[in-house]
Amino acid sequence: MHTTKITTIAALSLFGITATASANVIINGGFEAGSGADADNWGELSGPAGFVGRSDAMPNSGGWAAYMAFDHVNNDPAGAAYFMEQNQPVGSIVAGELYDLSFHAKVDSTDFIGMDTFVQSLWLDQDASDGGGVRGEMLTSLIGLGINDSYQQFTMNGLVAADGADSFLLRFQISAGAVDNIANGLSVDDVSLTQVPAPASALLLGLGGLSATRRRR
Numbered sequence: 001m002h003t004t005k006i007t008t009i010a011a012l013s014l015f016g017i018t019a020t021a022s023a024n025v026i027i028n029g030g031f032e033a034g035s036g037a038d039a040d041n042w043g044e045l046s047g048p049a050g051f052v053g054r055s056d057a058m059p060n061s062g063g064w065a066a067y068m069a070f071d072h073v074n075n076d077p078a079g080a081a082y083f084m085e086q087n088q089p090v091g092s093i094v095a096g097e098l099y100d101l102s103f104h105a106k107v108d109s110t111d112f113i114g115m116d117t118f119v120q121s122l123w124l125d126q127d128a129s130d131g132g133g134v135r136g137e138m139l140t141s142l143i144g145l146g147i148n149d150s151y152q153q154f155t156m157n158g159l160v161a162a163d164g165a166d167s168f169l170l171r172f173q174i175s176a177g178a179v180d181n182i183a184n185g186l187s188v189d190d191v192s193l194t195q196v197p198a199p200a201s202a203l204l205l206g207l208g209g210l211s212a213t214r215r216r217r
């Protein structure tokens with residue numbers, strides 16, 4: 001009877017591990033937390049001819065989305081990047097594990113002359129235990145992925161957290177060339193980054209727990 005109880009606890013802890021691993025690593029991925037244009041947990045970095053920040057104009061869900069825009073119609077043209085990024089501390093990801101990235105995004109216009117728009121992830125060694133700096137990078141053009149002027153979901157599954165990385169930076173960006181009379185904006189909402197559960201490893205952990213229980217008795 002006692003053995004059965006311990007086994008049950010081992011099984012429960014197995015499910016606990018799986019549940020934790022599937023949680024969204026991104027904080028405030030829906031941009032609902034913040035003060036005006038300043039989204040909590042996100043850095044807003046604007047250029048000289050546009051806007052970067054939270055906006056309530058075009059949310060995909062809830063009341064807010066991220067919005068990055070440049071306007072060379074009403075401002076002098078300037079080559080610049082407009083982006084929002086989230087950088088998390090040491091221990092926020094596990095090197096070598098797989099992660100699924102998902103977000104909803106749209107642009108104001110599908111006229112892409114003089115501009116590009118990206119999603120970028122940097123896998124960082126912030127405690128410098130493996131040499132420090134950027135250990136791996138993913139940079140993907142959203143134009144290449146078929147972004148248009150209606151929200152759609154983008155998913156990038158099985159991103160590998162680079163060897164030696166302990167944390168990450170995720171960035172959404174719209175970039176303008178120094179081209180006159182162009183204007184566009186990028187809206188992003190409902191961002192998630194989740195570790196892919198590894199059933200085989202979790203099962204081994206569970207079996208390890210069981211055999212340890214047997215040995216103790």
Ligand SMILES: [Ca+2]
Nearest residue numbers: 030061062064
């Ligand atoms: Ca939202």
Ligand SMILES: [Ca+2]
Nearest residue numbers: 038039042043
């Ligand atoms: Ca902010």
